[in-house]
Amino acid sequence: MKRRTFLTALPGAALAAPALRKAAAQPAPTRTETLLLVQEYGPNSLDMQGLGSSQPVNGVSLNCYDRLVRFKRKALPDGTMSFDINGLEPELAESWQIASDGMSCTFKLREDARFHSKRPVTAKDVKWSLDRAVSIGGFATTQMAAGSMEKPEQFVAVDDKTFRLDFARRDKLTMPDMAVTIPFIFDSETAIANSGGDPWAKDYLKNNVAGGGAFKVEAWRPGTETIYVRNDDWKNGPMPTLRRVIARDIPSPSTRRALIERGDADISYGLPPKDFDDLAKGGKINVVGVPIPNAIWYVALNSANPPFNNVKLRQAVAWAVPYEKIMQAALFGRGKPMWGGSLPVTSIAWPQPFPYETNIDKAKALMAESGVAPFSTTLLFDAGSGTIAEPMAVLVKESLAQIGITVEISKIPGANFRGELNKKTAPMVINRFGGWLDWPDYFFFWNYHGRNSIFNVASYQNPGMDKLIDAARFAETPADYAASVKGFLEYGMQEVPMIPICQPLHDVAMQKNIGGYQFWPCREPDFRFLTKA
Amino acid sequence: MEHPPLLDVAELCKRFPIGRRSWRKGTPAPMVHAVDDVSLVVQRGETLGLVGESGCGKSTLARLLARLSDATEGSIRFAGRELTELPASKFARDPDRARIQIVFQDAGESINPRFTAYDAIADALHHLKGFSGSALRAQVDEAAELCGLPLALWERFPHQLSGGQRARVGIARAIALRPELLILDEPTAALDVSVQVTILKLLERLKTQLGISYIFVSHDLNVVRLLCDRVVVMYLGRIVEVGPAQAVFDAPLHPYTRGLVAAVPRLDGVRSATPRLSGDPRSPIDPDPNACRFHGRCPIGTDRCTAAMPALRSFPDRREVACHFAVEG
Amino acid sequence: MAGLLLRLAGSLPALAAVIVVTFVLTRVLPGDAATYFAGPTASAESIAQIKAMLGLDRPLPEQFWNYIVALFHGNLGMSLTTGQPVLTDLAARLPASAELTLCGLFVAIGIAVPLGIAAAVRQGKMVDHVCRVLVTAGVSLPVFFTGLLLVYVFYFRLSWLPAPLGRLDAFASPPPTVTGFFLIDAAIAGEWETWRSAAAQLILPAATLGLFALAPIARITRASMLAVLGAEFIRTARASGLSGVTVIITYALRNALLPVITTLGMVFSFLLGANVLVEKVFAWPGIGSYAVEALIASDGAPVQGFVLTMAILYVLLNLTIDMVNRALDPRARRGS
């Protein structure tokens, strides 16, 4: 039995790679047309809408599928290409028009858009894909809902090339949400034909790409590598110069560093900050660090339970955190400081520094004021982010000892971490949050709102704050919006259920001959723009 | 008129299974018949010799009689008491344990390497007789003196003792308990001749001095003859001949005994004219119950020997022989 | 043959126990796979949905029963980390682990057996002491540390060997699958470039494993050679004037090999365990790293599948050793 399953199972896993390889009629991609990318781990599925898809699946969505629209690209001060959350440009849609009542948007599809199967892209495919996103459950549905896309009835295929999106409500997030990696367009006929009766063809799409993006998946060996080849018929943007991309999963960060440093890999993702710092200083490698929009490293204090339900105590902790040391020893400068700000709030920019810095005397004084006697507590962090969180935790522990708080550090394996957060009992947690849609109200909604999402790690409850957040989300005028934002920012700074440390940089290291780096909210590499000289 | 015997063994059998029971047909596992239908008596004050070649079952029998293992069938009556009813594991704490003792073949190996000579002798006394302190010391002292063990050796470990000294420790350990029956399993096999004599003389002296009965197991006929009153000759688990030692060796009646005696080298260099026993014993595994075990090696065997197992027959001079063709000689 | 079947039957209880223990262990693993895979923004309903999909909402005995039933259908469940059926993953990754482990074992045997023989033949001499220290040092090296060090020295500093990218360098493609062993498959296909790449990638991890396996093999070889060289039949062979080579190889070594082979079995299963760490360091796409990732992610099915695979391997391994022993030792063949 062993032998038989062995023989039948293997070709499936390799996705008939050898056959493809042999069949290549064109001259094989040269080394300069081939990109070698090393990352910690690769996709666990090819379907970003599917349940339980991992972070790298976003990359498959980005490169192998198209959306109707994409974010406008804009250069950061240092020249790095990032995106404009407020601007969209065509991808599959060649144009779109918001209705005069502001409650729908009509998209015109490109005439020449084709799927990998050579089928033309139709509005029916678009509807099927978006219906799927709001119906399939899990992260995809949640993300669609964040843009107020909740029901299939909102998606209308007007004719073959015309598609209409009906808004559920006026939500500034709806249009930007069309550009993230969830609402991508499937070749619905291919998907249904292979679905085996499942209305959303989950199994088939998990293992196969049925789209029309700039790249196809040539081979996918989960846990080992993913190989992409260019779709030479792609029409929805400038033709990529890379013809082949090999994305290797290399769990060891030092190996990834070695590979990039020695020129064996073209791009390396996910190195420890120390390595990015070294490589940046070394000068032989390009390191691009983009401050991750709407993201923060923070220490959350459980405000629902003693002892941290005491504001003075929380403030004392905020004054005791060794910000500079953490920045130096844990982050090696790869972040923007979130301390040393001031009250009252004058800007609605987010993230912005909180009005604290390291001052043990102040901390001691506040500790005394709080009336809390010296105590012991536990500080949790995700083992998966241990490279940064662990030194951070050790430094926090050391510092808090000075004001009479004994901290025990608990390193929680990734799988347990969310479970621990869900319990809402952890007294202190080091965590990082990043929101795709870059608005402060979006951040505060997830992290401070009284509906107590998993990300409200501090279990912070404040009806006043909730009101301000809700007001900001659906604010009609910029002035109302700014007032609400300033309001909840001030709450956050005074009450400090979470103490921000820094806004992390999203770092990528690449060889000097690699160009065209593009930063997206999903933070996965976009091979369509990358170039290799 | 004979006294009631000290030990009366009847139809004793010991069979070991080898390998596993076959799970195909439910056939029973093959059995080694180590001791087969052995009956013998030992009178008080008597020394009974047990001779035979390796694998004949004499050591197994010795262990059965010493109550170190349980018989498959048969009875062992010791001083009128049936011992087979009590499993060997229970017998360890029985009051009669002290009355039946054994001296092992390899004296060096039979002393716990972590025990001194004193410990080795005292252990049994302490356990079975409950002696301790100075009383224990006195008892050990007495036993050691009886066996000619000087005080200087008491604190030595077995590997620091010579072969003869170890043998003395082994004997002292057994006789310290004042047993009535002492089983001697090849007590001198590992010793040089020059030492062997002293041990044999020691055993002879102890026997008369303490009134012990011996069962003396040996393959050395010359030694058996020196010490034993009567002798039992075994072949492949069965007794083939019994009789007074001198008579059996001088005029063996069973063809096996004849061959055995003839094969013993003699100091006078005279070689016996009796033909050699060639070949090897048969397998002890599930032997044919209707054939003489010696058949095939026997110089005088006939078809009759494969048809009927010869039983022990009585001959004059309290002799018994298990051979169809044995005649008074 | 019947004997082999009997042995196979004899290992069934252990296999059953392994299944039960693994099941229990994976169920008491803290952490909630459903929460983990529901994604960061999941609502309570979507978590419950995933729980139901994974069957985690059922009572334990029922889960166990379902697991057993699936097992008998050859279904080991789905891996949540790779998103593939566990069986597919294992089938794809087992050859990688096996190739690495076997290479490590061959490296170790190639060094340890001659070393052990030399140490035994020249007992108490220089080579004996060198053997002892070397071998003890080998087993004292934590494999994860050795691996890192070797990579640092031979790849990063000296660049004698290629980057630890897994089984092949980035630009080579795997050969057509026949056995799953790249060295063999590449040779069959005649793709020597691929073969060279696979071999180069194997050197460091195989050396790491080999270094670790050196000690037990060399020790047992030495001890068993010493025992055999002291045996009386060797004295007979010498007294018969047989040549030194005949005495040491034909007479001594063949006898000494019996315990060595038994030890090899233990070492092999030991190495399969050490693989877990080595694969992690060398990005080796084997079942060891697969299991570790799954264990950290509370992903039960791959862990169960991995352990079961290893247990079956272990049983088969012991069977093989039995057979080899039978072939070498007439006593095992004809006795009992």
Added chain:
Amino acid sequence: MKGLAAPLRHARFVVTENPVTGFALALFILFIVAAVFGPSLAPHDPLASNTAQALQPPSGQYWFGTDQLGRDIFSRALVAARLDIGIAAASVALVFAMGGFAGLASGFFGGWTDALVGRLSDTIMAFPLFVLAMAIVAALGNTVPNIVLATAIINFPLYVRVARAETTTRRDAGFVDAARVAGHRDMGVLLGQVMPNIMPLMVVQMSLTMGYAILNAAGLSFIGLGVRPPTPEWGIMVAEGASFIVSGEWWVALFPGATLMVAVFCFNLLGDGLRDIVDPRRRT
């Protein structure tokens, strides 16, 4: 008195005859001193961070250099001896008690006791041992007692095997029979006669498995299932330092790794030497 003198003389002979063993013994004493007095001998506070002095190469002030947080690696490696050797010693003691007795009983009584212990051993052996240890620690939580337990469990079959083999060869020894006729019952024979005789070999076994236990605990830490930070522990220190090897701060991983290696090396050599003392012919 006399009983002790001979082994001591023998021991002295082995140590002087074999300089390697003498060397191992000296190392062993060093490690024991580190384990007992480590915290008071450490030149720096092993827990105190000093980010200004982070990642300093070895120097007169920091013999082994400093780590990412500027902690003194020498002090940390020194203090870690207590924890690492402690975990190893505790697990070895535990498995010695469990496995030793199980093997003793199984070898002595045979029959179903043997079958039961054998099956248990088989089951454990059928697991890839390190993964089993990982699973146990992951399931029960990464605390020191659980690491000890896991390490003990995976060593169980080894101890059973040794104890069983030694017992089987002694079960039919003359002195066991002698003890029986001296009135000892099975348990008495087992504990009073057989056990003391297999003790020396078991002690050797303990010394040899100490090294393996240290490696195992360090391996668990390396994977991230070990003791909690910032407690100094060799495996964690290597894991922390691993990412610095490639960037040139080799000392962060090298020194703890080397310390770990030397400790294991020392226990292994010592085990070898002890075996020479216990039984010169059985050196394997």
Added chain:
Amino acid sequence: MMAAGANVLAVDGLSVAFRTRAGTVAALDRVSFTVGKGETLALVGESGSGKSVTAYALLGLLDAAGRVTGGSASFEGDDLLRASPRELASIRGRRVGMIFQNPRAALNPIRPIGRQIADVLRRHAGLGPRAAKAAAVEKLREVGIPDPARRAAAYPFELSGGMCQRVMIAIAVAASPALLIADEPTTGLDVTTQAVAMDIMARLAAENGMGTILITHDLALAAERSQRIAVMHAGHIVEDAPTAELLAHPRHPYTRGLLAATPTAAGTLDDLHSVPGGLPDLRRADLPPCRYAERCERRVPGCDDPLAWRELTPGHLVACWNPA
């Protein structure tokens, strides 16, 4: 009795020392004897007397701690003690055969017995594999193994002890050596088997005119099977005489003691006497010239003089200053 001058082996002044942890053991001291063509010399002594060491020293089989410190052993024109390892290897098995006690352990347990004999034949008789195989079967027949062709494929564990000893004999005499050394060939065998094995050895020795050194602790066996007996005690040969002469007129006190201690087919326990005392510690630096002196009842002041071997009657040598 054989004609003088037809010696196969003449050992003269053989001394052997062992280096041990506790000091140097003077295991053999000036051992001298001769073995004539076709003659059987019995080396008799108790354990520790140096009989086996003598044999091993002659064939260069001493373990690493042992060293020949003096003497010569002239064997058919070669000095065994000075031969190179290469020469020795070509002498062993071809010109000198050796038989050991405990025959089953002395045979390779995992090699068919026929192959083991064939190995010797291929090495020494220059036979090819096939011829050696056939010759091995023939050798098995010669030592009286029934059905030799089938038994050639058997392994030692499938044969009885007696059979194994016959195989040993076949190996030892395979190359028709001039000298056979039998080291306690019957120890561990049953008397009946022992007699058969000794018969075979005697027959083969007679057929080939082979000299034999029979090493045994059993005086009776020596009495029955040898022409000469050399009695050893603590590394010395104390008495060397034709067998009948030695048994009838033992002159050395130790020989007499040994005889007095040996049980016979007649007589009682009272007739037997043990030899007093034990072997001296051969590691001692102050060993007396006569190593029996300290346990000797016939000790005289002259015993402190250097030991000398005296020929009391022709062919009867004794190392004693006060022989009986």
